[in-house]
Amino acid sequence: MKLIKYMFFSLLTGILGKALTIFFDKNVILIADREDVYMDEPLDINTLKPDTYDNAMDLRGTPTHVCVCGCNVWHLKVMFEESQISQYFLDMECASCGSLATAPTPVDDRNELD
Numbered sequence: 001m002k003l004i005k006y007m008f009f010s011l012l013t014g015i016l017g018k019a020l021t022i023f024f025d026k027n028v029i030l031i032a033d034r035e036d037v038y039m040d041e042p043l044d045i046n047t048l049k050p051d052t053y054d055n056a057m058d059l060r061g062t063p064t065h066v067c068v069c070g071c072n073v074w075h076l077k078v079m080f081e082e083s084q085i086s087q088y089f090l091d092m093e094c095a096s097c098g099s100l101a102t103a104p105t106p107v108d109d110r111n112e113l114d
């Protein structure tokens with residue numbers, strides 16, 4: 001009887017082991033802390049600035065939509081007329097790393113910006 005139990009247990013662990021091997025070959029399991037996944041409350045817009053300017057660069061010259069760090073949110077100064085942006089300065093600062101860049105204008109070819 002012990003031999004049958006041993007064979008059954010070996011067969012079961014073999015099947016389970018094979019299933020687990022296939023599962024882990026196809027999938028990746030990530031374990032994250034709840035604090036890393038959920039925000040308690042939305043961030044204030046004034047917190048959209050780099051903690052340090054150590055990695056900031058001066059990229060001004062060629063108009064761009066995206067910073068070299070991958071961020072596409074910029075700080076720049078604008079003027080409004082009739083509820084629309086009427087003018088803006090061309091110097092802008094990346095909200096993530098603080099690099100300076102040149103804002104695109106309507107006359108810039110969109111194909112050259114990407």
Ligand SMILES: [Zn+2]
Pocket residue numbers: 067068069070071094095096097098099
């Ligand atoms: Zn950046």
